[in-house]
Amino acid sequence: MKAIICGAGIAGLTLAWWLKRDGWDVVLVERDDGPRAGGYMIDLFGSGYDVAEMMGLLPALRTAHTRVAELSYVDHNEHGEGGIAYSRVASVFDGRILSFMRGDLEQALLDAVKGRVHIRYGTSIKQVGNGSGVTVRLTDGTVEQGDLLVGADGVHSRVRELIFGAQERYLRYLGYHTAAYVISDDDLGRRVGDRFLMVGVPGRQAGLYPTSDGRLAASFIHASPDRGVPQDPRQALRRLYGNLGGLVRWTLRQMPEDGAVFYDQVAQVEMDYWSRGSVVLVGDACYAVSLMAGQGASLAMGGAYVLADELRAGAGVGRAFNAYERRMRPFVQVRQRTGRKTARWLVPSQHWRMTTRRMVLAAARLPGATAVLRAAFRPMQDSVVERPGKARAA
Numbered sequence: 001m002k003a004i005i006c007g008a009g010i011a012g013l014t015l016a017w018w019l020k021r022d023g024w025d026v027v028l029v030e031r032d033d034g035p036r037a038g039g040y041m042i043d044l045f046g047s048g049y050d051v052a053e054m055m056g057l058l059p060a061l062r063t064a065h066t067r068v069a070e071l072s073y074v075d076h077n078e079h080g081e082g083g084i085a086y087s088r089v090a091s092v093f094d095g096r097i098l099s100f101m102r103g104d105l106e107q108a109l110l111d112a113v114k115g116r117v118h119i120r121y122g123t124s125i126k127q128v129g130n131g132s133g134v135t136v137r138l139t140d141g142t143v144e145q146g147d148l149l150v151g152a153d154g155v156h157s158r159v160r161e162l163i164f165g166a167q168e169r170y171l172r173y174l175g176y177h178t179a180a181y182v183i184s185d186d187d188l189g190r191r192v193g194d195r196f197l198m199v200g201v202p203g204r205q206a207g208l209y210p211t212s213d214g215r216l217a218a219s220f221i222h223a224s225p226d227r228g229v230p231q232d233p234r235q236a237l238r239r240l241y242g243n244l245g246g247l248v249r250w251t252l253r254q255m256p257e258d259g260a261v262f263y264d265q266v267a268q269v270e271m272d273y274w275s276r277g278s279v280v281l282v283g284d285a286c287y288a289v290s291l292m293a294g295q296g297a298s299l300a301m302g303g304a305y306v307l308a309d310e311l312r313a314g315a316g317v318g319r320a321f322n323a324y325e326r327r328m329r330p331f332v333q334v335r336q337r338t339g340r341k342t343a344r345w346l347v348p349s350q351h352w353r354m355t356t357r358r359m360v361l362a363a364a365r366l367p368g369a370t371a372v373l374r375a376a377f378r379p380m381q382d383s384v385v386e387r388p389g390k391a392r393a394a
Ligand SMILES: Cc1cc2nc3c(=O)[nH]c(=O)nc-3n(C[C@H](O)[C@H](O)[C@H](O)COP(=O)(O)OP(=O)(O)OC[C@H]3O[C@@H](n4cnc5c(N)ncnc54)[C@H](O)[C@@H]3O)c2cc1C
Pocket: 006, 007, 008, 009, 010, 011, 012, 029, 030, 031, 032, 036, 040, 041, 042, 043, 044, 048, 102, 123, 124, 125, 152, 153, 154, 155, 156, 157, 158, 159, 178, 179, 180, 219, 282, 283, 284, 285, 288, 289, 290, 291, 294, 295, 296, 297, 298, 299, 300
């Protein structure tokens, strides 16, 4: 059996690993010219942590883990406005949480499949013949044939567009834009230390935190009534965040060139069906929960694992696709709802919400708060991997 996977990101590489392990031939088609470095910080827990553990990735991911001591909100002058110790969050997850740059996770996945699957960088999918099996014409003019095609190509999926139609039908815009980039600055690094610093005013929030390789990652989220991404995102960032104090201004001054700045609308993907014929979608392509839910990578890995699991059952491609969707959908729906609610508190647009958030963070430092936090985070820890101890990879 042969699988063609479009997108060598988190979902695509995870699926490639599991299918290869089950004896499939796998071809990955990736639009970028090579592995994507950097990105933004990802917290991996729940399904993602369980799947990474089964794949034997935890040692590499622990090495990449960024040691942040505290998430601190500061004002324009870097005076503390409250925060929470990372150890407190980790204890809520019983230590089963790791934080690293998206590029580190993709590199660990890539190392796990290297030499075992064929990755075709710098090309994409132009046309799909979808029946019993698929014939895929690539943008470089070549043709691939396989038993199935998987769209693991993210929120703006090309496979989804080709098979299910224009993205406007499926993207639910949450009212925010986000951006991220990585810089090197030793002085600034000393100022930030081991904190994840957040500077915010209603409707805008900038973050700065250390990476495990000694650099700094900057992230931005702001409310925007317009879903359209600005023509010049770098200029938009300077305009929107230039008045958030010296720390942010300095970070903006060091913004890298265009290609190294991630900028996108914050959206979820909602679809009635995730497959058609021999084509199926996985990860953000069909069920993006958005950064507001903070679990997209975990669900991308979880979904890839479940899809491979159902294909292994051998009931045929169509049945496997349906069973995968049935297992994943309830997890996705809960997290999408949570993401929509959380947005108002992660990037409050009103002063009263910012004040309430400060009070909640202060309360989280009180003795006994861990039990409350544990209850609040419980649904986030649910995993699509049932009884991980019994489902270990060989
Ligand atoms: C700022 C930010 C913070 C986040 N924080 C977290 C977090 O803390 N925890 C968490 O779990 N999730 C987080 N997420 C979400 C997480 O990054 C995504 O949910 C996850 O990356 C989805 O993985 P994916 O493989 O489905 O898609 P992607 O990671 O988007 O990968 C898609 C791949 O397909 C490739 N591709 C795209 N189009 C084409 C094409 N036409 N042809 C070929 N290849 C193509 C891309 O280059 C890429 O390699 C965050 C997201 C953002 C933006």
